[in-house]
Amino acid sequence: MPVRPTLPVANTLLNTDHIELWPASLLRARSNHDARVLARASRVLRRKDDGRYLAAVVPEGLVGLLPGWSRSHGIDEALDRLEDAETRTAPIDADLAGTLPLRGLRRRLNVLGLDADDYARHTGLELVAEPAALTLAGFDRYRRALWLTDAAGRAWQAMHAAAAAAHITLDAVSGYRSHAYQLGIFERKLARGQTVEQILTVNAAPGYSEHHGGNALDIGTPGEPPAEESFETTRAFAWLTGNAGRFDFHMSYPRDNPHGIVYEPWHWRHAAPGTTPIRHS
Template sequence: MRNAPHLLINTPDIEIWPGGLLRARSNHDARLLAQASHVLRRKSDGRYLAVQLPRGLMPLIQRLPEEPGIEQALSALDTQLSQPARIPPAQGELPLHQLQQRLDQLGLDSDDYAADTGLWLVAEPAHLALAGFDRYRRALWLTRPAARGWQRMRDAAAIDGIAMDAISGYRSHDYQLGIFERKRARGLSVAEILTVNAAPGFSEHHGGNALDIGAPGEPPAEESFEHTDAFAWLQTHASAYGFHMSYPRDNPYGIVYEPWHWCWIGGGY
């Protein structure tokens, strides 16, 4: 039985996606993904590991039993398959014990970084809800209350004649590390990257409550967003839907001004 296509099951090393949301990378992948109720995806590089088909689990890599975290992922998948109609509780977070290993790759200590910036560690949720799709037609994952808040806020803005879209939502610790690795490959130092991106483990995006918002036709994640009608609308109305702008000018965290970054903190309609 196919699971409801709105739930991402999250484990420390592997994400379990509902079928129909991931892009095929070959004709072979396309055929399998079209039949799959679930896809197991490695978080560190996005590699597809296995698909759950009507006839059973089909590995997409050799030595799947040796894949780090596979037992925990298969256990989570078995739970979902045995209770497909059950909606998991909203609470539930993944452990942080693997985080320092990621920070070691950047030469950062979590305690020192937290003390220097005032930022705090953010655990990843064990489950995330589909909140629609972002500007690039990628699945937008948020916690269930943040997803509801975003959908209501976007719809209310549309009624007022204001168009806005999501640029990105939930990001794993591994994804954040990948951002740093790609920027370092372009010649930026870790210190330079930290003025724009929080260290892995410290981004609000990890918790599934933050999203970057844009206006159609405007470049993503640029300070110029503050001059759009969408930003003016958010300043007036976002708090009514539980969202606030996390990094205003001269914020105490050392993060550049981000008028596009909004986080659901609760309350509102």
């Protein structure tokens, strides 16, 4: 399928249920062959479950980066999304692109032995769909691309600049996470011997994390370990407490929150004016 990109792609992540369409310029080559292909590519089809590169979009069409890539689960949906993006005559507005259906979520919860309805009743958390497109909002402290909705990204950049003007350094620790990524967090912790019940005191079940919606940020500051309660003793946290509301950011998990999630002074969610922040961690 010849594909000739006509629009800049460096600032937009296109999303499908199983595959993300990344700007090639933001990905690291994992082999000499990948490096040669990525140097010419506009986008890369990247599998969510394990991060493997499936294929790259080059001027003359698609180049496979993984044997059997064309038989990958969800590939037809990803190729349809790619074709739609490349035939557009106007830039993609990440905030108007809608959200993905929640297909496959119950399967992910079943892997963990969780019933979606029981979990929602017990925690008061609501399902969070993934955006169909996200905007590059800069980079996190690990130099990874920071993906957020367009509105949340602009608000984060404005808040980051305002803090810097007050001699406060805010680090983004993480932003958008897919349902598949959240499941991976559980799988890694289970492999280390934790129980699902223990993990749920710190991490929401896949499908119930605010990070899925592209509006939530874990925030840190240099010299402070990520996602630790000690963040509340920093000047950065004091500044956020007094100023984040001006940028429509709100701390999602105070002490003794009704969802059974531990206190998270580092976790902040953007809620556009006129909306009520929804608690999903």
